[in-house]
Amino acid sequence: MASTLEQAQVKKGHPKGLYLLFMTEMWERFSYYGMRALLILYLTSATTNQLGGRGWTDGDAGMLYGWFTGLVYLTPILGGWLADNYIGQRRSITMGGILMMLGQFALFSEVSDMTFYLGLGLLIIGNGFFKPNISTIVGNLYEENDARRDSAFTIFYMGINAGAFLAPLVCGYLGETYGYRYGFLAAGIGMMLGQIMFNSLAQSYLGNVGKFVAKTAEEKAAPKKVLSKDETDRIAVILVLTVFVIFFWAGFEQAGSSLSLYTDRYIDRVVFGWEIPTSWFQSVNPIFIVALAPVISSLWINLASKGKNPNVTVKMALGMMLLGLGFFLMVGAVMERGGDVADASIKANIWWLVGAYFLHTLGELCLSPVGLSMVTKLAPVAYASMLMGVWFLSSFVANIMGGYIVQYVEQLGALTIFGGIGAFVIVLGFVLLAVSKKLTYMMHGRG
Template sequence: MQPTLEQGQVKKGHPKGLYLLFMTEMWERFSYYGMRALLILYLTNATTSHLGGRGWTDGNAGMLYGWFTGLVYLTPIIGGWLADNYIGQRKAITIGGILMMLGQFSLFSEISDMTFYLGLGLLIIGNGFFKANISTIVGKLYDEGDARRDSAFTIFYMGINTGAFIAPLVCGYLGATYGYRYGFLAAGIGMLLGQVMFNTLAQTYLGNIGKFVGKTAEEKAAPKTKLTKQETDRVAVILVLTVFVIFFWAGFEQAGSSLSLYTERYIDRVVFGWEIPTSWFQSVNPLFIVALAPIISTLWINLAAKGKNPNTTIKMALGMMLLGLGFFLMVGAVMERGGDSQDVAIKANIWWLVGAYFLHTLGELCLSPVGLSMVTKLAPVAYASMLMGVWMLSSFVANIMGGYIVQYVEQLGALTIFGGIGAFVIVLGFVLLAVSKKLTYMMHGRG
């Protein structure tokens, strides 16, 4: 069984395997976010455009975008279960990577509607094998009670966002210059590079972690009985927090849909006489992540060493409030234009958008990597990957909700929707603070 660190003991540095997982995740996120930055623009672009497009309405495009980005967070439950019980995390990551690479190449082929939907389907299935399992391996690098775990997931999150930063710049440039299909091609090549790296170096830097089902010492020691009261409480905490973060992600994921369309039409994107491509704004959030993650990671470690590290629920409540404040800045952008005018000649200042992304990023850093770490700490060993998939259910529901929100932006106006989202998630943040002590108690020393 994994050793438990003494109270207050904090190790320094991180295992080398963390940085291999960082790079693997970086290329996978390059693939996903490169494609995602182009998807809604591709769907709404005219079919006669030299760049390619499907000529869909905002509402229909938002719905497809929402269902696609939602389903990529549903399938990790299945992929996590298969990894826990049959194939192990390492094989699951390889299977998922290959399927996602083929999905991007299918989108690039642009042969027919069938290859378009086939590409989306392969990306959804492949992500199911990949996403929960690589996060689970990160958690397995650390002993129970290791205070570096939150920091490790913040560093891992830098890998996610390094790829997410580069992807819209590269894929967005290719898509806006040569055609959207070439952006999809670049995304597929990125996925290929990540898989070559992972399968070449995994044995050296990970050993047998995640390679076999039930082969680690902790897995062998885990009793084959029903869950204890403490384990049941911890699972309940995962489920409760999953419900809360649904609303965080429903707002946050507007970045790729309603915020992207608002940026395209109503934000002044001209800087020094040059108009910034809309897809490039998908790099603003990950750029802030890469810049701020080391600071936040160091902050958690320093606070832990002093015995002042906020518990998981407090960090997540703060994250929700920061998201709400970001949407209030977008309300400022709408009001600068005089309200919900559809006159595209009236533009809002770009700094409203940049400020919103900055606050959203701080909120994400307080919530998402901490949430991933929380699942690896609370989940019973035998259900680790499956419960990571359950955690990602929040994003499944949230993205589908987000697709409907795009339709309501058309009907109710950006002022109402942006303001409503902001107020609602801030209220939920205060509710989470109110139940923080109870949830922390139910974590039984792992909060």
């Protein structure tokens, strides 16, 4: 529950720098999700496809997709450490943005296999510099125990998902209409626009926040400061929750792989006589985020003002349970078709998929922005960006797990996989509830 101090500091409004970070993140996510919406389709399309394609099997494509999206979340550990010690957060964001822009343009060039893998590599490295540092700057806009912080991260999350909503519509349309490479080109242009905006307005909107390294030269030369018991407890909480959310993201990230392939092949996408492009379904989750984030943001602030704000672990446990319920709806879609052995011409109703995305979105809003906020509250200042990178490590492991799950969908069937994921994450949600009080105690007033 919210502390007395938290209640006393409930304020209205947010620093204007939050909205610059919102827009910068929106364009970066436009770039990433535009490319991601097309990647699995591009890999599995036949080489003779007029749109371009690599003719890979589902299993091979799923593995590359999993390793790519996983490594995107591994490099933030190094990027966060370099920002904390040598580069500074704002310079890291610029470096990352430029590298990601070049990566998208390399994918567009389609010169050879080498440029394809070079493009993926630049995206992975660039994201490492960008992702942990922009999230850390959001947290640094607020003082300790400012109850607006969870709300701020929910608003920031709207920026993430505004970009993620637009990306499949624009990049997906271009890719599935004119050729996949043109979708990658649009993603690169989006990244470029975000960097122009950020570098033009950062000083006016952010002042010196994130401009300098967290550790001065004197602090780096001095003997290492021993962390206090409270600080080590808080770091332990970050690590424990990181393990739990691995399983959330492993299920959630099926949206771009197994759920996308299932949608393409087995969901009735015809509405009023028009067939919705498969990539456009990657916009369903983001549009729900944009619609629901203000509601959830207001809910946390209102509950905090009344001293009834659930602690971080309760919110995250709820998020995991909602994800599980969403997968049970996909079980309904499989059963409507008559199971995995049904004729491929039999399609499931589109509302099973939309309902699953709705529940997944509610789960994401309970878990992800709250988790970002939690890291900025619990991490010692000198390790803030690096620990944000550790938090993203959960997505590294999860996406690789997700790549293997795609292979098992082929072997075991969608009914078994979707049902298994749903049951497992719900059980984990109850486990997290069981240890909630202990973890909240270890936060020492910052939960």
